[in-house]
Amino acid sequence: MTDLDLAALTATLDSLPKRFPGPGGVAGVVRNGQTIAARAWGYTDLDAGTPMTAATRLPLCSITKQFTCQALLSLFPDPDRLNDRVARYLPAFTGLLPTIRQLAHNQSGLRDYWALTVLQGARAEQPFRREDALPLVARMKTGHFPPGTQYSYCNCNFRILSEIVEAETGEAMAALYDRLVFAPAAMKTATLTADTSRPADGVTGYEGTDATGHFPAENAIYWVGDAGISASLDDMLAYEAWIDTTRDDPDSLYNRATRRPRFADGAPASYGFGLAHRSIAGRAFTGHGGALRGFRAHRITCRDERLSVVVLFNHEASAQAAADALAEAALGHRTPAPAPVTTAMDGQYLCPQGLRATLVAGRTTASLAYATAPDTLRATGDALASPTVTVTRQGDALTMQRTADNLTTPLAPLPILDRADPAPLTGRWHAPELDATLEIMARDGAAYARFTGMLGTGRIERMAPAGPDVWTIATRRAMDAPAPGDWTLILARDARGTPTHLTLGCWLARGIVYSRA
Numbered sequence: 001m002t003d004l005d006l007a008a009l010t011a012t013l014d015s016l017p018k019r020f021p022g023p024g025g026v027a028g029v030v031r032n033g034q035t036i037a038a039r040a041w042g043y044t045d046l047d048a049g050t051p052m053t054a055a056t057r058l059p060l061c062s063i064t065k066q067f068t069c070q071a072l073l074s075l076f077p078d079p080d081r082l083n084d085r086v087a088r089y090l091p092a093f094t095g096l097l098p099t100i101r102q103l104a105h106n107q108s109g110l111r112d113y114w115a116l117t118v119l120q121g122a123r124a125e126q127p128f129r130r131e132d133a134l135p136l137v138a139r140m141k142t143g144h145f146p147p148g149t150q151y152s153y154c155n156c157n158f159r160i161l162s163e164i165v166e167a168e169t170g171e172a173m174a175a176l177y178d179r180l181v182f183a184p185a186a187m188k189t190a191t192l193t194a195d196t197s198r199p200a201d202g203v204t205g206y207e208g209t210d211a212t213g214h215f216p217a218e219n220a221i222y223w224v225g226d227a228g229i230s231a232s233l234d235d236m237l238a239y240e241a242w243i244d245t246t247r248d249d250p251d252s253l254y255n256r257a258t259r260r261p262r263f264a265d266g267a268p269a270s271y272g273f274g275l276a277h278r279s280i281a282g283r284a285f286t287g288h289g290g291a292l293r294g295f296r297a298h299r300i301t302c303r304d305e306r307l308s309v310v311v312l313f314n315h316e317a318s319a320q321a322a323a324d325a326l327a328e329a330a331l332g333h334r335t336p337a338p339a340p341v342t343t344a345m346d347g348q349y350l351c352p353q354g355l356r357a358t359l360v361a362g363r364t365t366a367s368l369a370y371a372t373a374p375d376t377l378r379a380t381g382d383a384l385a386s387p388t389v390t391v392t393r394q395g396d397a398l399t400m401q402r403t404a405d406n407l408t409t410p411l412a413p414l415p416i417l418d419r420a421d422p423a424p425l426t427g428r429w430h431a432p433e434l435d436a437t438l439e440i441m442a443r444d445g446a447a448y449a450r451f452t453g454m455l456g457t458g459r460i461e462r463m464a465p466a467g468p469d470v471w472t473i474a475t476r477r478a479m480d481a482p483a484p485g486d487w488t489l490i491l492a493r494d495a496r497g498t499p500t501h502l503t504l505g506c507w508l509a510r511g512i513v514y515s516r517a
Helices: 006-019 061-075 079-089 100-104 113-119 130-138 155-169 173-182 233-245 253-257 319-330
Strands: 024-031 034-045 206-209 213-216 229-231 275-280 283-292 295-302 307-313 347-350 356-361 366-369 375-380 383-385 389-394 397-402 407-413 427-431 436-443 446-453 461-467 470-475 485-493 499-506 509-516
Touching (some): 006 024, 006 034, 006 319, 024 233, 024 319, 034 233, 061 155, 061 229, 061 253, 061 283, 079 100, 079 130, 079 155, 100 155, 113 130, 113 155, 113 446, 155 173, 233 295, 233 307, 295 319, 375 389
Antiparallel strands (some): 024 307, 206 213, 275 283, 283 295, 295 307, 347 356, 347 407, 356 366, 366 375, 375 383, 389 397, 427 509, 461 470, 485 499
């Protein structure tokens, strides 16, 4: 076990308010089952001036997923016995249905339902009721890859799991969390706050940045299973201590949840039962982050080092970056200076899955925009790489390997267009997969899109030409946070050049086909 660098840890904790500026936050570190450092700074509400404390409950957002899976494993040690229950939530599905484990490992291939709310006409601030979720999920007819073959983050995987658990037990998830996790872990004030318009302890989340200023976020969605738990720093540090006390029990909930899953082809997976597996400072950590408009959360733990870190913000700075910095400081890790980026791969590309990738190189790092957040890559020989992504040149094209996704794909060069005629796109388009429509409008050469579906008619979104017959639709704000970002829209033509259909997708929801309405 590594000796703790307490001076570096203390300095890093003290630097968090400046490095990650915002209204308020809390952070704490557990070593050998004991809290060794904790901080609470700023305010839960800038108008009321209520101080942030270690007892303030904040939304954990997607950290909830691991608690859902631990409740599942506690009640059903062999979750495969529930596989036939999945069909009732996907009655229109035409392909192979995912198993319970594939849902819990984000290997289902289902499109994320928060991304689909955009295509169903939702606006960011409108209510999303509990009764809205299952009808939206039930419309799914296909996935964007066969179950078990790849990884893709999908919130509705865990919504389905929670619905199955409640149906099988006759108990609400709030009661199950209390009985199966909160009580054993001594999380005395943790609670399920499924209605995001009514946060625990009246805490306010803030959108914006230090440059733009911070303003209160407005949330009105109901979620359970995929998110919804609120807890204080005190609660979370108790949870980390509980994990440590059960570390030598192979049948403890956390140890069972952290058994490394595999894909159908036998390749090891980096995500299972609501927990991500990754390396920090050369050590194996498990954990998860969470995001809602106005809030960010992250927790990680290293079994071998008996080290855990928790960071919760009521603003949108990176809680993951803060947690990683604390872990590295505690372990005395110093990141070596990166080599300069000399490989010329800048540009935009298109993958066979119909998604645009853009790569921009700086002096020592390159940014690859493809999934929900850009990947930061460093020079490694002739490649650009991160711990989970490697990009190499193959002639004029690139090859992208995403080990965590179990995906290796070519990236074909996509010529950059600053302007294009939107006329072939204009009009109404219908997606049978969603039973929803897309209207594309043009005004003096500029293009705009508007989605209509079961949740209403959304705001007009800006479109921009990206390449020949390739456009982007920008979604900067949505019900969930972060929003899908840029959708890639591809116009297909027949041999005579006549438009036939559109294919729309983002990393969370790929390959949706629209035909003329």
